[in-house]
Amino acid sequence: MAKILAVDDSASMRQMVSFTLKGAGHEVIEASDGAQALKLAEAESGIDLVISDINMPNMDGISLIKHLRALSSYKFTPILMLTTESSADKKNEGRSAGATGWIVKPFNPEQLLATIAKVL
Amino acid sequence: MTIDLEQFHQVFFEESVEGLDIMEAALMELDVDALDDETINAIFRSAHSIKGGSATFGFSSIAEFTHVLETFLDQVRAGQRALSADDINILLRSVDCMREMLEQLKSGQDGATELAAQLKKQFENLLTDQTAAPVDAPTTDAAQATAQTWRINFAPKSEIFLSGNDPLRNIQALADLGELSLCCAIDALPTLSDLDPEKSYLSWSMSLFSACSEDQIREIFEWIEDECDLDIAIAADDEAQLPNSHQSLCSGTEAWHIRFKPALDLLRTGNDIVRMFKALSDFGELKVQCDSKLLPELQSMDAENCYLEWSLTLCNSTASRSEIEAVFEWVLDDCALKIEAAQGAGKDSVEHASEPVNKQSAPKEKDKKIPATSPAKKLSGETSSIRVGIDKVDSLINMVGELVITQSMLGQLGTQYELDRVPKLMEGLSQLEQNTRELQESVMKIRMLPISFVFSRFPRMVRDLGQSLGKSVELVLNGESTELDKTVMEKIGDPLVHLVRNAVDHGIETPAERAEQGKDPSGHIELNAFHQSGNVVIEICDDGRGLDRSKLVQKAIENELINERDAEAMTDEQVYDLIFQPGFSTAKEVSDVSGRGVGMDVVKRNIQALNGHVEIQSNPGAGSKITVKLPLTLAILDGQLVRVGDNTYVFPLVSIVESLQCQGELVRQVGGGCSVFKLRDDYVPIIELYKAFSVEPESTSIEESLLVVVEADGEKYGIVVDELLGQQQVVIKSLEQNYQRVEGISGATILGDGTVALILDIQSIVKLAAERLGVKTQTLGLIVGNQKSELKQPHQAAG
Numbered sequence: 001m002a003k004i005l006a007v008d009d010s011a012s013m014r015q016m017v018s019f020t021l022k023g024a025g026h027e028v029i030e031a032s033d034g035a036q037a038l039k040l041a042e043a044e045s046g047i048d049l050v051i052s053d054i055n056m057p058n059m060d061g062i063s064l065i066k067h068l069r070a071l072s073s074y075k076f077t078p079i080l081m082l083t084t085e086s087s088a089d090k091k092n093e094g095r096s097a098g099a100t101g102w103i104v105k106p107f108n109p110e111q112l113l114a115t116i117a118k119v120l
Numbered sequence: 121m122t123i124d125l126e127q128f129h130q131v132f133f134e135e136s137v138e139g140l141d142i143m144e145a146a147l148m149e150l151d152v153d154a155l156d157d158e159t160i161n162a163i164f165r166s167a168h169s170i171k172g173g174s175a176t177f178g179f180s181s182i183a184e185f186t187h188v189l190e191t192f193l194d195q196v197r198a199g200q201r202a203l204s205a206d207d208i209n210i211l212l213r214s215v216d217c218m219r220e221m222l223e224q225l226k227s228g229q230d231g232a233t234e235l236a237a238q239l240k241k242q243f244e245n246l247l248t249d250q251t252a253a254p255v256d257a258p259t260t261d262a263a264q265a266t267a268q269t270w271r272i273n274f275a276p277k278s279e280i281f282l283s284g285n286d287p288l289r290n291i292q293a294l295a296d297l298g299e300l301s302l303c304c305a306i307d308a309l310p311t312l313s314d315l316d317p318e319k320s321y322l323s324w325s326m327s328l329f330s331a332c333s334e335d336q337i338r339e340i341f342e343w344i345e346d347e348c349d350l351d352i353a354i355a356a357d358d359e360a361q362l363p364n365s366h367q368s369l370c371s372g373t374e375a376w377h378i379r380f381k382p383a384l385d386l387l388r389t390g391n392d393i394v395r396m397f398k399a400l401s402d403f404g405e406l407k408v409q410c411d412s413k414l415l416p417e418l419q420s421m422d423a424e425n426c427y428l429e430w431s432l433t434l435c436n437s438t439a440s441r442s443e444i445e446a447v448f449e450w451v452l453d454d455c456a457l458k459i460e461a462a463q464g465a466g467k468d469s470v471e472h473a474s475e476p477v478n479k480q481s482a483p484k485e486k487d488k489k490i491p492a493t494s495p496a497k498k499l500s501g502e503t504s505s506i507r508v509g510i511d512k513v514d515s516l517i518n519m520v521g522e523l524v525i526t527q528s529m530l531g532q533l534g535t536q537y538e539l540d541r542v543p544k545l546m547e548g549l550s551q552l553e554q555n556t557r558e559l560q561e562s563v564m565k566i567r568m569l570p571i572s573f574v575f576s577r578f579p580r581m582v583r584d585l586g587q588s589l590g591k592s593v594e595l596v597l598n599g600e601s602t603e604l605d606k607t608v609m610e611k612i613g614d615p616l617v618h619l620v621r622n623a624v625d626h627g628i629e630t631p632a633e634r635a636e637q638g639k640d641p642s643g644h645i646e647l648n649a650f651h652q653s654g655n656v657v658i659e660i661c662d663d664g665r666g667l668d669r670s671k672l673v674q675k676a677i678e679n680e681l682i683n684e685r686d687a688e689a690m691t692d693e694q695v696y697d698l699i700f701q702p703g704f705s706t707a708k709e710v711s712d713v714s715g716r717g718v719g720m721d722v723v724k725r726n727i728q729a730l731n732g733h734v735e736i737q738s739n740p741g742a743g744s745k746i747t748v749k750l751p752l753t754l755a756i757l758d759g760q761l762v763r764v765g766d767n768t769y770v771f772p773l774v775s776i777v778e779s780l781q782c783q784g785e786l787v788r789q790v791g792g793g794c795s796v797f798k799l800r801d802d803y804v805p806i807i808e809l810y811k812a813f814s815v816e817p818e819s820t821s822i823e824e825s826l827l828v829v830v831e832a833d834g835e836k837y838g839i840v841v842d843e844l845l846g847q848q849q850v851v852i853k854s855l856e857q858n859y860q861r862v863e864g865i866s867g868a869t870i871l872g873d874g875t876v877a878l879i880l881d882i883q884s885i886v887k888l889a890a891e892r893l894g895v896k897t898q899t900l901g902l903i904v905g906n907q908k909s910e911l912k913q914p915h916q917a918a919g
Contacts, residue, residue, distance in 0.1 A: 010169045012132035084172040106175030109123040
C-alpha cells in the first residue's frame with residue numbers, strides 16, 4: 001500500500017492518524033513538526049502522500065508544503081493539510097503554497113480514509 | 121473499519137495538560153503593552169491543539185470552550201485585538217477552567233462546568249463587542265429596509281485555480297451577504313478530451329437580494345480581481361427573478377433533475393462540490409441553481425459548514441442513473457440526494473434516503489458525531505505516567521546488558537565449580553554488586569523529575585495572590601532543574617504552596633508599608649532548590665516583615681502552649697518554631713488566602729512524613745527564610761541497623777547525630793519520670809526503645825546499653841538500644857499498605873537474611889515517649905529544655 005508521512009505536533013492526533021492508516025495497510029512515517037518532517041521527507045524515498053498539521057512549532061505546515069514543493073521528488077506528491085483552521089485564508093494560503101487538499105479536524109478515522117482514497 | 125478512539129485519550133489528556141502548562145507560563149510572561157508574536161503563537165497553538173484533539177476524540181464540552189478561546193486568540197494573533205490585563209486574567213482563568221474540565225473528562229464525566237459556561241459567555245461578549253457591529257448590520261434591521269437585487273456576472277479566467285482560489289468560496293461569500301440565486305454557464309466547457317482539469321471553464325450569473333453595498337461585493341472578489349471578469353449592477357425589477365426559472369435555462373432536452381442537499385459538514389470531508397458539478401457537466405449540459413434559503417443568520421453561521429443546496433438540471437445527456445450516482449459516491453452519506461428523470465424522459469425517480477442532514481442546527485450536528493459516552497462509565501485503568509528521557513532508558517538497557525553478562529559468567533562458574541575458582545567467583549559477585557547498584561541508581565533516576573514541576577505553578581499563584589491582596593510581588597526561581605523523586609515531588613507540592621502563600625500573605629507588606637520603611641515597594645520572594653549531601657533543599661525566602669518574637673510569644677501564652685517563664689528561656693529559633701504548632705496563627709484576621717492557622721502544623725507534618733524537615737529563620741523587618749530539607753527518594757533509605765532484644769530496627773541515618781556508651785554518672789532524673797543524659801555541655805532526654813515498643817530488652821541497665829543520639833525537630837534525644845549492627849541501604853516497604861499504620865514506625869524492610877526489620881519514625885517515637893510521660897505532645901523537648909536550664913543551676917546539678 002501507500003507510504004504516508006504524517007506530521008502533527010499533537011501526539012494523540014499523530015497516533016490516531018498513524019493507527020488508522022496502518023490499520024488500512026499503509027506504511028506510516030511520523031514527524032512532530034515541519035522541520036522534522038522535511039528532514040524525513042528528504043531522507044526517505046517513495047512517499048506517496050503527506051498529511052500535515054498547519055499549526056506547529058519550529059516549522060509550520062504551510063512552510064513545510066512550500067519546502068516540499070521545492071524538492072523535485074515532491075513536486076507532484078499529494079499533500080493534505082490536517083487542520084482545525086476554519087478561516088478560508090489559511091486554506092487558501094495552504095493551497096497557494098501547493099497543498100492538494102485539506103482535512104478539517106474534527107474528523108473520524110473513516111473520514112480520513114475516505115479522503116486519502118481520493119488522492120491515492 | 122471501526123477504531124476505538126478511547127485508546128488515544130490518555131495521550132490526549134497528557135499532552136493537553138502539558139499544553140495548558142505552556143499556555144499558562146506564556147501568559148505569565150506576556151507583556152500586554154508589547155505583545156510578543158512567538159509567545160502569542162505558543163498560547164494560540166496550545167489552545168488550538170486542545171481544540172483539535174478534543175473535537176476529534178469527542179469531548180464536545182472542551183471543544184466548544186476552546187473554540188471561542190481560539191477565535192479570541194486568533195484575533196489577538198492577527199493583531200486585530202489588543203490584550204488588556206483583564207483579558208490576561210480571563211485567559212488564565214480559562215486555563216484553570218480547562219484543567220478542571222480535563223479532570224472531569226478523565227473521570228468519565230462530561231466536563232461541562234459552570235465556570236466554563238461563564239467564561240465562554242465572557243469571551244462571546246468580548247468577541248461580539250468588537251466584531252459584531254460592522255458585520256451584523258447588513259443582515260439585520262437596517263438591511264431589510266434598503267435591500268435590493270444585485271445582478272452579478274462572474275467569469276473567472278481559466279487559470280484561477282493555479283492561484284489557489286476557488287470560485288465556490290467567492291460564491292459562498294456572496295451567499296453570506298443575502299439571498300443568492302445563481303445560474304452557471306457551461307458554454308465554454310470543451311469536450312472531455314480537451315478538458316484540462318486544472319482550468320476553470322465555468323461562469324456564473326447571479327442575483328443577490330441584499331442590503332449590501334457594491335464595495336462589499338467587490339471586496340469578496342478582491343483577491344481575484346485580475347483573474348476574473350466581473351460585472352456588478354443593480355437589477356431591474358423584471359430581471360431579478362431570472363435565475364429562478366430553470367426551465368428557461370436549458371437549451372436542449374432535459375434528461376435529469378437532481379436535487380442535491382449536502383450535509384452541513386460536507387466540506388470537512390475534503391470534497392469539492394464544484395468538482396462534482398464539473399464531473400456532472402461531462403455528461404451533458406448542466407444547469408445549476410443554488411438555493412440559499414437555509415443560510416442561517418450571520419452570527420450563528422459556521423464557515424466550515426455548507427448551508428447551500430442545489431437544483432441541477434442535466435440536459436442533452438444519455439448518462440444513466442448509476443453514472444450520476446457515481447459522481448456523488450463519496451458524499452452519499454453526507455447529503456440528501458434526489459435524482460429524478462425529467463418529464464418525458466421515461467426514467468423513474470429515486471431518492472437517496474439519508475434524510476436531511478440537519479436543519480441549521482450546528483450543535484445537534486456535533487452531538488450526532490460524537491460517540492455518546494455514558495456518564496456512568498468510568499474510564500478504566502487511569503494510570504499516571506512519567507516522561508523519561510531516552511538517554512536514561514538507554515543507560516538502563518546498557519546496564520541490564522552488563523547484568524546479563526555477569527549473570528552468565530556466574531552461571532558458568534556455578535555449573536563447573538572448582539575450589540581454585542573462588543577468586544573468580546568473588547570477582548563475579550563484586551561485579552554483580554556493582555551492576556545492581558548502578559541499575560538501582562538508574563532506575564531511581566528514572567523516577568527523578570526536575571523540581572520545576574512544582575515550581576512552575578508559583579509564578580501564577582504569586583501573581584494572582586498579589587493582585588487579590590493589593591501587593592506587588594516579584595518571584596525569583598532558582599535551581600529549577602534540581603531533580604527530585606516523583607513521589608516526593610507529588611507530596612511536597614501542597615506544603616510548598618502553603619509556605620509561599622504565607623510568604624505573600626503574612627510576609628510581604630503592602631506597598632505603602634514597604635515604602636514607609638524605605639524598602640522597594642514591590643516585595644521579593646525567592647525560591648531556591650539545590651542538592652546538599654544527599655538531600656534536596658528548598659528555600660523560601662522573602663524580604664517582608666519577618667516574624668515578630670513578642671507577638672509569637674504572646675500568642676503562644678494565650679494558647680497555653682508555653683508559660684511566661686518558658687518564654688524567657690526560649691531561643692529565637694524555638695520561638696519561631698512555635699508557628700508549626702497546631703492552631704497557631706498570628707494573623708489578626710482570617711484571610712481567604714492563608715486561612716486560620718491550621719496550615720503550618722500540617723505543613724510540618726507532611727514534610728516530616730517525607731522524612732524531611734523544615735526550619736525557619738527570620739530577621740524582623742528584613743524577611744524570613746524557610747528551609748525544607750527532603751530526602752532524594754522515598755524508596756530507599758540509608759539506615760543504621762540496631763538490635764533491641766530479638767528485634768532489629770532501622771534508624772534513618774540522617775537523623776543520627778552520634779552513638780555512644782552510656783555512663784551511669786552522666787544520667788539524671790528530672791521531673792515527670794524522664795531521664796536526661798549529660799552530653800558534653802548539653803542534656804538530652806533519654807528514650808528507651810524497649811519501653812516504647814514493649815519488647816524484652818537484653819538489659820534494662822542503661823550502662824550495659826548503647827545510646828543513639830538522634831535529632832528530631834531540632835532537639836537531640838538519646839535512644840537506648842542493645843546493640844548497633846551494620847549500616848546499609850534498605851528498601852522501604854509500606855507498613856500501611858501491607859499491614860496497618862503503627863505509631864513510631866514509618867515502614868519496614870526485608871534484610872538480606874529474609875527477616876523483616878522495622879524502620880523507626882523518630883518524631884513519632886518522641887511523641888510516644890512524651891505521651892507516656894504525660895507531658896504535652898511535641899513539647900517534650902521544650903520542657904526538658906527548661907529542666908535543662910534548671911539542671912545547669914549549681915544546686916540542681918548537685919542534687
